[in-house]
Amino acid sequence: MGWIGTTLDALVSEISPEAGRRRALARSAAKLAMNYDAASRGRRAAGWKAPATDADAAAFGVRARLRQLSRDMVRNRPYAARAREVVTSNVVGTGIVPSVVHESAEVQAQIWAVLSEHLLTPALDARGELDLYAMQEVVIGTVFTDGEVLARRRIRRGKYARDLPLGFQVELLEADHLDDTVTSWGKNEVIEGVEYSPIGDIEAYHIFDEHPGSARMRGLKLTSRRVPWQDVLHIRRFDRPGQLRGVPWLAPVMMTMGEISDYQEAQILKQKMAALLAAVVTYDKDSGVDPSKRLKGLEALEPGAVVGTPEGTAVNFTTPPKVDDYQPFMREALGAVAMGIGITRESLTGDLSGVNFSSGRMGRMEMDRNVERWQRMVIMQFCMGVERWMRESWAMQRVLPTEIIRLNHTPPRxxxxxxxxxxxxxxxxxxxxxxxxxxxxxxxxxxxxxxxxxxxxxxxxxxxxxxxxxxxxxxxxxxxxxxxxxxxxxxx
Structure with missing residues (x-):
């Protein structure tokens, strides 16, 4: 520590024993931390970032940027688009199927007749486009790309009911609809459009009427409304305790995917260069060859052609670069991307070379565990939320005897x-x-x-x-x- 540090510690302890005790404890903790190489701050750990933020603060201020980058990757990077399709098709497939649980088969059939007319038709969608299964597909796809998605209940009465079997519809909204300009609502704090009560739970969402990036909103003022939590389903994956917001699933692999794309472009350019075979013709200055006839027969060489060159000329062919190690590099890089997302490399690339039954089965078993967790997320946060809205609407409309209705949700095969x-x-x-x-x-x-x-x-x-x-x-x-x-x- 040196005599300066020792003298300073002694001086601080003499003036303020409490402060001296804290300095001694801090020095002891620092010495203990140095026993772990990863905790050191030397050259090997230069550039490592380890902020002491909670789950939501880690992405505070950059969540929108991450969403935009993730969407761009899904639009323009084939492996990002493929990863989204793999997750979507495995989690919901053709749909997580609801079924009515009731002791009486007759009542069960009557309940299901009403529910199927509402849930399994576009009547469920506020825009009249999607049924429950299509909504599930959009939900998990958006959670993958954006990290989170909102489902808002729209109560329909009177002329707006349009003969709906049940008096509500569901509107799916991207997280961009959250108004991050609101910072408080009474005693409640509002962070990035989400309103929290004094005890920390979500009380409401402040939602724009239109998407901020909509073409028809250019030049117009955005207005937001406070929507109680009962009318909003917030679907996202929880990775840390206390987390209430989501981040794109591509976040851990964005840098790697960008570098893979740069590498592919460089290899494509290198391949184009490798396909270029050029002939360089040199002439002796004393050859006396007529300049108009110097390249005669060399302008365009055909396969099998035998061409003579004038005396005093030499023809040298270029040596284009070779494309080596492309497949081994891409295999390892895409394997890292697949692991970061939670799927297998074979499902990401479609390449089954070198995979036997046992290895394919083991890899699929690991991925199936992740799929089951993601299915539970969709069921608990979206399907059961729609079930709650269905029960509340059922009780208000008294479609059938107002007894408790319970649904089972069966994931795809x-x-x-x-x-x-x-x-x-x-x-x-x-x-x-x-x-x-x-x-x-x-x-x-x-x-x-x-x-x-x-x-x-x-x-x-x-x-x-x-x-x-x-x-x-x-x-x-x-x-x-x-x-x-x-x-x-x-x-x-």
């Missing part, structure tokens, strides 16, 4: 890599009591209530036709099928 063995494993789980039939059915993207109803209908019709009953116990397993195909037991 996960593609099976080996259907025979995997279905066989599911059946053994059910028989062994380690899994339920309806949970397996949901894993396969099927609605247990619908299957139960249709099986009852099949059994009734088979009974009326005096057909023998069929069931899972009568179906041969995958192992029995292989044994029949290979009775000798030889290895195939």
């Amino acid at each position: 996960r593609p099976l890599i080996d259907p025979n063995d995997e279905i066989d494993a599911f059946l053994k789980q059910i028989e062994g009591g380690v899994n339920s039939r309806q949970n397996v059915q949901r894993t396969l993207g099927l609605d247990p209530e619908r299957i139960r109803r249709e099986r009852a209908e099949d059994a009734q019709k088979d009974g009326d036709a005096k057909l023998a009953p069929t069931g899972a116990s009568n179906l041969p397993t995958a192992r029995e099928n292989r044994a029949k195909a290979n009775p000798e037991g030889t290895v195939t």
Whole structure:
């Protein structure tokens, strides 16, 4: 520490013992931190950024910039667009299917008849374009690109109801609609358009009537409205405790993707240069060749041509650069991008070379865990929010007896890599009591209530036709099928 530091510590302790104690504790903590190389501030850690901000402050002031960069990448970078499609198609696919849970099959059918007319038609959309499944696709795609998306409830009454089965519609809004010019509302603090109560929970959103970037809003003054939280669904991924805002999923890999694009452009230019083969003709100054005939026969060489050159000339061909190591570099770089997003490199690139069944299955299992988490995010924050609005509208309109309505939400079917063995494993789980039939059915993207109803209908019709009953116990397993195909037991 040196005699100067020691003398200064002694002087501070003499004047203020409390301040001296704090200096001693700070020095001790600094010595302990130096035991970790990553905590050092030397040359090796130069340029490292480690601000002590909370989850939302980390992106404060730059959230809009991140959204704009992410959107531009999805528009113009093929791998960014591909990553969004992979996430969207795996999380929602053809749709997370709602189903009514009720003891009475008759009441269940009556409820579903009303809900399907509202949820599964464009009547749900405030613009009359999207049904519930299409909205789910837009929601997860926007969360991927922007980090968050808003769904606003629009109450419809009277002439604005337009014969809707239920008196509400849903309007999807980008986060740009949040008015970041409002800083307070009474005793509540407003940060980036989100109003927080004194205890820190969200009370309202301040939303522009129009998108700030709309072409028809140029030159016009933007106005925002305070919308209570009950009328807004805020869908985003939570990565840290206390986080209330989202960031684009491409944020950790934006720099890498930009550098990959620069590298690709450089390689393309290099490839164009490699395709250029030029001939340089030199002449002896004393050759006496007529200048008008110097390049005769060399202006355009054709395959297989034999061309003579005048005496005193020499022809030298250029050596264009070679394009080397492109595929190994791109493979590793795109693997890093895929890991940063949470998907497999094979799904990002579509390249299955060098992948066998086991490695493909292991990679897919890891990605499936992420997909399940993202599906839960969409179900909890969007699907169940729409269900809450549906229940409230149902109670106000008294469409049917106002009893409690509950929905199940079934994610899309996960593609099976080996259907025979995997279905066989599911059946053994059910028989062994380690899994339920309806949970397996949901894993396969099927609605247990619908299957139960249709099986009852099949059994009734088979009974009326005096057909023998069929069931899972009568179906041969995958192992029995292989044994029949290979009775000798030889290895195939």
